Amino acid sequence: MDYRDSPEEGEFRLALRAWLEKNVPKGWQDIKDDEGRRQLRKSWHRTLFDAGYVGLGWKVEYGGQGLSPIYDAILNEEAARVDAPELPSMISYLGQAVAGYATEEQKRRFLPPMLNGDVQWCQGFSEPSAGSDLAALRTRAVLDGGSYVVNGQKVWTSLALYSDWCLLLVRTDPKAPKHKGITCLLTPLDAPGITVRPIRLHNGLNDSAEVFLDDVRIPVDNRLGQEGDGWKLAMTTVSYERGAADVGYLSTILRQLDLIETEARGRGSLDDIAVRRALTKVWLDAEALRCNAAYQLSLRVQGKPPGPEGSIGKLLWSRAAHSVAHATLDVRGASSLGNNDDEWFERYLYSRVVSVYGGSTQIQKNIIARLLDMPRGN
Numbered sequence: 001m002d003y004r005d006s007p008e009e010g011e012f013r014l015a016l017r018a019w020l021e022k023n024v025p026k027g028w029q030d031i032k033d034d035e036g037r038r039q040l041r042k043s044w045h046r047t048l049f050d051a052g053y054v055g056l057g058w059k060v061e062y063g064g065q066g067l068s069p070i071y072d073a074i075l076n077e078e079a080a081r082v083d084a085p086e087l088p089s090m091i092s093y094l095g096q097a098v099a100g101y102a103t104e105e106q107k108r109r110f111l112p113p114m115l116n117g118d119v120q121w122c123q124g125f126s127e128p129s130a131g132s133d134l135a136a137l138r139t140r141a142v143l144d145g146g147s148y149v150v151n152g153q154k155v156w157t158s159l160a161l162y163s164d165w166c167l168l169l170v171r172t173d174p175k176a177p178k179h180k181g182i183t184c185l186l187t188p189l190d191a192p193g194i195t196v197r198p199i200r201l202h203n204g205l206n207d208s209a210e211v212f213l214d215d216v217r218i219p220v221d222n223r224l225g226q227e228g229d230g231w232k233l234a235m236t237t238v239s240y241e242r243g244a245a246d247v248g249y250l251s252t253i254l255r256q257l258d259l260i261e262t263e264a265r266g267r268g269s270l271d272d273i274a275v276r277r278a279l280t281k282v283w284l285d286a287e288a289l290r291c292n293a294a295y296q297l298s299l300r301v302q303g304k305p306p307g308p309e310g311s312i313g314k315l316l317w318s319r320a321a322h323s324v325a326h327a328t329l330d331v332r333g334a335s336s337l338g339n340n341d342d343e344w345f346e347r348y349l350y351s352r353v354v355s356v357y358g359g360s361t362q363i364q365k366n367i368i369a370r371l372l373d374m375p376r377g378n
């Protein structure tokens with residue numbers, strides 16, 4: 001595969017670059033309050049949609065543009081390059097799950113408002129005792145007439161506070177083997193019995209939440225797929241979390257590397273061997289991420305769906321995020337530690353989060369070991 005832009009891709013990139021320069025909201029990083037963040041998420045999604053930049057790779061019959069995954073990669077790359085607000089990532093992975101498992105009626109009902117941003121979604125998989133071991137989830141759904149009655153708790157649900165609906169995994173058959181008794185319900189977060197309690201992260205933002213469900217009634221029509229399809233559906237969703245987005249992470253890492261290098265030059269420490277080593281490590285980790293992202297992208301372009309090898313991308317990305325954060329400390333020294341308002345220190349702390357969400361580093365290594373046919377650990 002030739003990784004250089006084709007003339008059409010190059011034209012798309014230049015038009016997008018000019019559009020981003022005009023439209024990225026100034027000072028969005030300073031919006032910290034809940035209502036402001038909710039509005040930002042929705043309005044940025046709508047702005048992108050109106051300009052034709054949402055659903056580039058979605059099938060035309062679902063309202064997308066049916067373009068190759070390369071275009072989504074270009075969007076991720078250019079948006080990260082100028083530090084735009086987060087792209088509506090639910091489109092790329094939650095949307096794939098809905099599009100893949102929904103009935104025709106559900107597609108007509110749920111996909112258009114998901115695409116245009118009118119309805120924001122979050123992913124309710126993890127529970128207090130079911131993160132790495134997701135199949136151990138215990139939120140229970142019992143059929144009662146035309147509804148499921150749901151009781152249980154989700155945790156770490158990203159953006160739940162700013163979302164309208166949730167892709168919720170529940171246990172419908174407690175007697176079946178644990179991977180088989182799981183079902184997915186499309187759940188409105190304003191249903192009676194749902195409480196969303198924010199989890200304040202180290203950066204002061206309420207971007208994660210606990211979601212409590214007490215006797216919540218969800219109509220059977222909101223079931224996605226059949227009873228027992230939940231595990232398969234969850235695996236489809238997480239496999240789409242990786243891919244074009246990796247190209248965007250790479251852009252972010254390179255932008256940060258550039259900032260640290262400038263800082264080191266300003267401090268006169270560019271000749272310091274520890275600093276040089278740290279910066280070189282970031283560059284090498286970024287290069288590994290680039291090669292893997294390019295390879296994964298070439299598979300997507302050939303129409304191959306993502307699989308467990310996405311774990312390699314997650315591992316490389318976490319590693320690069322750690323390296324860039326450590327390099328920051330090497331350049332700035334101990335003075336940047338302990339000051340929570342320092343944006344570099346905040347980035348350092350966030351790099352620890354990267355190696356947990358979307359599956360921890362240890363779990364990614366276990367998956368890769370299985371891909372390599374290595375013996376299972378205890």
Ligand SMILES: Cc1cc2nc3c(=O)[nH]c(=O)nc-3n(C[C@H](O)[C@H](O)[C@H](O)COP(=O)(O)OP(=O)(O)OC[C@H]3O[C@@H](n4cnc5c(N)ncnc54)[C@H](O)[C@@H]3O)c2cc1C
Nearest residue numbers: 123124125126131132156157158356357358359360362363
């Ligand atoms: C900021 C943030 C956002 C998140 N967003 C979402 C979201 O939107 N939706 C959602 O459903 N979930 C979300 N999560 C949850 C995330 O997927 C889990 O936190 C993650 O899978 C780890 O699960 P856990 O927290 O239960 O830790 P545990 O599973 O308890 O793991 C604890 C430690 O033990 C290690 N470990 C566990 N099992 C093994 C093993 N078999 N072999 C080796 N080591 C092991 C882990 O690597 C980890 O270091 C988010 C988490 C965070 C921190």
